[in-house]
Amino acid sequence: MEFDTQVFWSALTSAAYLKGALITLSLTVISHATAIAISLPMALVLNGSNRVARTLATGYVLIFRAVPQLLLLLFVWNALPQFIPVFREPWFNPFLAAWLALSLNEAAYQVEINRAALRAVDHGQGAAGIALGLTHTDVYRFIVFPQAARIALAPTVNEFITLLKITSLASVISLQELMTVTQISVARTFQFSEYYLAALIYYLVMVFTLMAIQKRIERRFAWEKTGMPGSVGGAR
C-alpha cells in the first residue's frame, strides 16, 4: 500500500478539515475561558475562610476531577435532557453539550492551578498593598492577580493543550470536530495514514502556535528573571 500524497493534500486543504479544526479550537477556547471564569472565584473561596463555601468548592473539585471526561460528555448529551426538559429543545446541540461538559471538568483542574498560583504570591505583597491604604479589591486587582497570572501561565497553557486534545472525545456525541471529520473520511476510504497525518498536522500547528504565544507572553512579563543578588527579601 502506498501513501497517496494527493489524498493527503486534498484532506489537508479541505473545507471539512478546516471547519473541524476551527470547531476543535473554538470549543477549547470557550470551554477553557468558561473554566477559568468558574475556577477563579472557586480558588479564592478555597483559599478563604468561609467553611461552607470551601466545603462546596472542595466537593466540586473532588467530583469533577474523578469523573472521566467521556462519561461526562455522554451524561450531559444523553442523560441530562431526561432530568431537565430545557435540554430537550432543539437549540441544545452537541457543541453546547461539549462546552458544558468540558467547562465543568476543566474548571476542577484549573482551580488547583489558580489556587497554587495565588498562594505562591508572597504574603508581604498583600500586606504592603494594605499598608499603603489600598482596598482589598485593588490589592487583588493590581498586586496579587497580575503576579499570580504570571505564575499560572505555563500550567494553564499546559491545560489548554490537554483540553485541545480532549475535545476529540466529543466525537462520541457526534460533534463534527477534527477527529470526527478524520474518522468519517477514514471509514469511507480506508486510507488511514493520509487522513491521520492531515489531522496530526492540524493539531501540531495549533499546539505550536499556542506555545509560541506562551513564550511571547512569558518574555513580555519576565520581570522576575531580571533578579540580582539580594533581590529577594529575608524572612519576616
Added chain:
Amino acid sequence: MSGAPIIRLEGVCKNYGDFTALDNVSLSVFQGEKIVICGPSGSGKSTLIRCINALEHHDAGTITFDGQQLYAPGVSLTHIRRHVGMVFQSFNLFPHLSVLENCILAPKRTQGISDAVARDRARGYLDRVHILDQADKYPGQLSGGQQQRVAIARALCMEPKAMLFDEPTSALDPEMIGEVLEVMTDLAETGMTMICVTHEMGFAKRVADRVAFMDRGAIVESAPPQDFFANPQTDRAAAFLQKLIHP
C-alpha cells in the same frame, strides 16, 4: 511636645493562641517624635507596629491614630492606613511594577490625583532617597539597599503623617545598611513622626527622642537614648545591651 499624641496605645494586648505577643502595652507618640523600639527577637516589636496600622488586630486595649480609634464604629482602617507609611524588613516592593509604578499606584488609586501629578511627586521622593536614576527599572534589578530606599519613597508618596519601620535594615548586607539609615536620618530631620523597630543602636543614639525596650510582649523601659544606653534601669535591658556590644 504639646497637644494630643498622634499615636496612642493604651493597655494593648495580643495573643497568638497561648503565646502572649503583646502584654498590656501603652505608648504615646507625639507629632514629630522619633521612637526606636528594640528588644530580643520574639519580644513583640513587630507585632506592636503592625497593630498600629491594623495589619494585626489587637485583642484588648485601644489604639488611637490622629484622634481616631482603630476598630471603632465608623472608623475606616483603610483611611487610617493612608496616613501611616510602613517600611518592611523584606521590602515588599511589587516585582511586576517598575520603581516609578510602585510609587504611583497607591496615590493614584486612593487620592484621586492624576497620573502626571503622581509621577512628579514620585520623582521628587525618589530623588530624595537618591534613586531617581533607577525609576524605570524593576525591583528585581536593584540591590537590597536600593530596594529598601524605593520602599521608603513609595511610602512617602502617600504623604503620611507618621512612618513605621519594621526592622528596615535586618535583611540587608552590611555594606548596604548605611545608605538606608542615611535616608531614614534625613527623613527624621524633616520632622516626620517615626517609630522604628531596629537594632541599629548608632541610629537610635543619633535620631531617637526615646528608646523603648521590649521584652516578652511588654515595654519594660522607655527613656531618651543617652539615658537608656548609659544607664539602663532594668537587668533585662542591661543584659540585652551587653549582648549587642559583645555578641
